Amino acid sequence: MTDTVRLRLAVAYDGSDFSGWAVQPGRRTVAGVLSEALDRLFGAATGLTVAGRTDAGVHATGQVCHVDVPASDWEKLSGTLLRRLAGLLPPDVRVPAVSAVPDTFDARFSALSRRYAYRVTDAPYGADPLRRHDTLAWPRPLDLEALNAAAAGLRGEHDFAAFCRRKENATTVRAIDRLDWRRDPDGVLVATVQADAFCQAMVRSLVGAMLASGEGRRDAGWPASLLSRRERASEVTVAPPHGLTLVAVAYPQDPHAYAERALLTRRRRDVPTPLVDPGEVPADE
Incomplete structure (x- = not known):
């Protein structure tokens, strides 16, 4: 068993009282309160990465993020994690789904749309x-x-x-x-x-x-x-x-395509090119 496991989290939040997703000193942010809850459960949760960093006041029903946690802790908590997170998170943030994914999954760069x-x-x-x-x-x-x-x-x-x-x-x-x-x-x-x-x-x-x-x-x-x-x-x-x-955030249906999609996403585009349908499935549908 590897030392860590990558988790994919579905996240929903009312952005009214948040200064956006990204952690900011002295401000209440979605990433800040989510990281605090994950740290209390896993102690060493690292690399929290989100599909799309929303601005202050923007909401989400289909946000996606990933985080790496100790594999031994995931084994112990997997069956009760959603309920534990619900008890730790404030009422304007919910995590309705969590799953283990390959370490090639990147919530930001593997996304199709x-x-x-x-x-x-x-x-x-x-x-x-x-x-x-x-x-x-x-x-x-x-x-x-x-x-x-x-x-x-x-x-x-x-x-x-x-x-x-x-x-x-x-x-x-x-x-x-x-x-x-x-x-x-x-x-x-x-x-x-x-x-x-x-x-x-x-x-x-x-x-x-x-x-x-x-x-x-x-x-x-x-x-x-x-x-x-x-x-x-x-x-x-x-x-x-x-x-x-x-x-919603969409990802390749085939997990083996996560890394390839991430490489493609990182390529800089300065000139528009014809649209290509990559074949996708909504992340939370």
Whole structure:
């Protein structure tokens, strides 16, 4: 038996009272409280790695992370770990599933895609009180057809520099394979966006641009016209974080493909290339 075993954790959280995922000195973060709980159980949990680091106020129902723990402890705790974590974690963080995975699994680099949902209501009375933490109240009527027309021009692989917070030596080329809007029976508009990866604040910037089209302030082609920019577009309003939820992360169906996918992900892309369907399965579906 090896000294350590790699665990894959499904994680859900209400991001309202967190300063994002990543550990920050003096701030309450999802990684901070999760690491504290894991350390209490395993003592030497190491290498906590997440599929997508969410910003302050952003939620998750389908987040994925991995961590390496002593194999002997996993053997003793595997049958009761979920219940033990539930007792240690605060009520705004849950771990609904844990499994042992090959050490080639990397929650970040082995991922094929991430899928987010953004909820907006244009009801004149605002958001339902029970959904106020995950639904943006929009003060003007929104047209579903206009929102989907704006979304259509953003699908595919592009340089999304206009919608990203620029980081030195980081590429802003991303491949969006799904971006669409629906209006649910309760009247709430939900944007679903899926891509291989995202830049910081990219989804909220895309939503902000599409909302401008949806309310008629901009034409439907305006968000796509910004793809020619190589710097962030200052006229794009970043939508508030509380409407955004990470709902799923997809990985190769074959565990033997984890390492290969990680190598591919690490390759820098500076020029958009044609989309290729890698064959994927949602992480938590």
